[in-house]
Amino acid sequence: MESIAKRIDHTLLKPQASREQLVALCHEAVTYGFRSVCVNPCRVREAAKLLRGSSTLVCTVIGFPLGAATIRMKAAEALEAVESGAGEVDMVMNIGAAKDGDWNYVQEDIGAVVQAVAGRAVVKVIIETCLLTETEKRRACSAILAAGGDFVKTSTGFAGGGATVEDVRLLRECVGDKLQVKASGGIGSYEGARAMLEAGADRLGTSAGVAIMNGAAGSNAY
Structure with missing residues (x-):
């Protein structure tokens, strides 16, 4: 089971998340050996x-969940997160800029976060696949590569x-071995997790880590 555990970002991002839930999340993460906890x-x-x-x-989210904060705000948020103990940051791409076709802005936005953490944290970029066309998904991957990001991530789970x-x-297919891929949003079972891994995901973002491990x-598969 260790191989799948190390691919799970155990997630608690609901606005009503309490300290009690945070303590339980961290305890579960240590018990099962999850790669990270993803928290606000x-x-x-x-x-x-x-x-x-x-x-x-510790993983956290930047410009979450809309991606509509300014470039400077996202960079400052990422820097504070790293200084507070985050080793990974999952930033939301500026989706409006992507829909405008302003890929220079998208790349600058991502690059500012990459520069802000300056190799101190892994940068995953959430592109919100449910809101993009196939062409936009491909262009988003190119922008992440050009900006120096580490992962392309599918979803926030908050956009329907x-x-x-x-x-x-x-x-x-788009990134090959140049970027890692994180699947997130709606992964609630071992079968679903396995399907994402078999499709090419390197990492899974889910609040159902314990259910997946059970x-x-x-299945005796991991």
Whole structure:
């Protein structure tokens, strides 16, 4: 089961998320050996304290969930997150700029976050696949590559659609081995997780990490 656990970002991003839930999330992450916990920026410092001494990283979200903050705001948010203990940041691409075809702005936006964390954190870029055409998805991948990002990520889970096997395959085709792919949004079972991994995902963002691990144990597959 270790192989799938190390691909899971155990996620708690609901606006009503409480400290009690954060403590439980971190405990589960350590118990199962998840790659990271993904929490809102205001919870980063506390999550880092709870996870101190473990191999689980703290991941947080930037410009979440709309991607519509200014470039300077996103860069500042990412810098504060890293200074507070985040080892990974999942930023939301400026989706409006993408729909405008302003790919120079999209690239600048991503590049500012990459520069702000200056190699201190992995940068995953959420492109919100459910809102994009295939051509836009391809252009988004090119912008992430040009800006120096590390991952292309499918979804926030807050825009009415999540990860699909088809989108994961498309993103993997677009980036090859130059970027990693994170599938996120609606992954609630071991079977769903396995389908995303088989389609080419390197990482899974899910609030159902424990259920996935229980399903993996039952299948004897991992």
